């Protein structure tokens with residue numbers, strides 16, 4: 340009963356609805372959906388060995404860090420959204436990278452104040468202080484059942500024995516070839532004779548295996564202090580980076596309360612700042628709530644979703660940044676009243692205008708996984724090193740591929756980052772600050788069931804998760820949510836990007852007539868991993884996005 344009581348303390352909505360969705364859940368099965376079959380199967384094995392969802396999350400994160408070096412790595416960061424069934428605790432583990440203490444607002448600007456191309460994308464100067472190793476230690480010490488030696492073991496074996504290069508790896512390595520060639524160690528590990536490896540080439544990472552052994556044996560100190568830390572610092576500083584010992588030893592994981600809001604009898608639990616995901620999604624859904632959405636025509640629904648996206652991303656650009664550095668009235672920003680104000684100038688027949696145009700780039704990396712165990716514990720985690728293969732830089736002797744997450748800061752007000760996102764002072768670089776993210780690991784709870792989901796995709800992450808939640812109105816099959824063709828608007832540039840099949844010919848005609856600038860994109864959006872638990876039957880289903888090479892397994 341205390342579990343129910345704890346759950347009821349959080350939401351203030353109708354008691355009846357809260358009681359229905361807060362009742363403890365009996366999952367008869369466990370499931371994992373992740374972006375790589377090796378990560379999914381390693382996670383399932385850990386569950387079979389008696390681990391819980393949090394043990395499996397450590398294993399899946401670590402294996403992904405080894406076999407998907409273009410998406411996440413131990414030199415990166417992420418957000419792990421947790422639900423612990425025994426006491427209904429829901430928390431976001433913030434393992435986001437931090438700006439080094441020597442970082443400053445103008446560090447990517449030239450003498451005339453212009454942004455230096457690629458300075459925040461390639462090489463060690465583009466890397467924030469990694470959070471993933473600390474987050475895995477935090478999970479092990481506070482939530483998991485098994486020792487880190489056991490949960491990191493599959494990743495250590497894969498780092499030693501290697502994994503085979505496939506088509507997707509080749510595409511990503513080709514995309515980041517120059518950055519990888521610029522780093523001696525990265526080229527040695529991730530390229531074959533300084534070129535994109537052939538299909539079937541084995542990527543072996545013995546240095547990384549050693550680093551992971553240190554982490555498994557010594558916990559936080561195994562990475563952030565001592566031998567590994569010394570090598571990281573030497574590699575970074577010898578190559579133009581600015582990290583210091585204090586940056587590493589002072590890195591801290593933060594437990595944050597998730598952003599929680601409701602939409603149409605669903606309770607949505609999502610990422611808190613420094614991810615913009617929960618706030619932006621709350622704004623989008625609050626705007627939709629101001630309308631009789633279900634009874635609008637299909638095209639008007641899409642128009643309204645686009646207008647809501649435009650406004651919420653404008654708010655993101657204007658106000659959002661690391662809440663440890665910026666004073667924000669989150670209650671106001673996520674209120675229905677505020678959404679009503681934002682919706683005031685929406686015309687149901689006409690597109691509004693976002694002022695000024697900038698260009699957006701593709702997001703092709705980052706990773707997400709979703710887990711539920713048969714106790715009902717759940718994890719949704721999105722991890723990143725930002726661009727494919729991050730900064731492309733590996734400090735010698737560590738095997739640790741560093742992120743280029745510094746590009747998620749706003750290098751200069753109004754100047755877009757690689758995802759075309761603009762920002763303000765709220766997301767300007769400051770020493771020790773976390774850069775604003777879009778990663779949105781999310782739970783959706785209703786009286787019928789529970790969904791666990793998320794995706795990579797840069798600025799499009801939030802709108803992808805939004806559309807998956809909207810799709811839950813029509814289908815409770817996660818395969819439908821992950822494979823859904825998607826569209827996206829992010830305020831600037833003032834255009835709707837869409838995948839083939841996301842809009843019908845008639846919708847394209849009508850939305851164009853309303854004044855929307857529509858842009859079909861060839862590259863697919865995202866790599867969503869989702870799980871659904873049917874509360875009545877206890878049946879669990881899981882799905883991995885057909886756009887990727889991932890695997891979903893129910894046990």
Ligand code: DON
Nearest residue numbers: 702703704705776777796797
């Ligand atoms: O934190 C963020 O929002 C970005 N660094 C995520 C990058 C990403 O998803 C790239 N993906 N496809």
